[in-house]
Amino acid sequence: MMLTLGADLYTTSKLLGHADVKMTQVYAKIINQKKDNAVNLVNGLFD
Numbered sequence: 177m178m179l180t181l182g183a184d185l186y187t188t189s190k191l192l193g194h195a196d197v198k199m200t201q202v203y204a205k206i207i208n209q210k211k212d213n214a215v216n217l218v219n220g221l222f223d
Contacts (some may be wrong), residue, residue: 178191
């Protein structure tokens with residue numbers, strides 16, 4: 177949720193207690209995919 181709201185990756189990583197930012201990057205990829213899917217839904221409205 178923090179990444180979705182615009183928090184930076186490093187801060188989110190520390191808040192979650194991850195020892196390595198790479199673990200948080202996994203979540204960031206999921207968030208980016210969800211954002212892409214949402215944009216694609218909107219694009220379909222104008223077809």
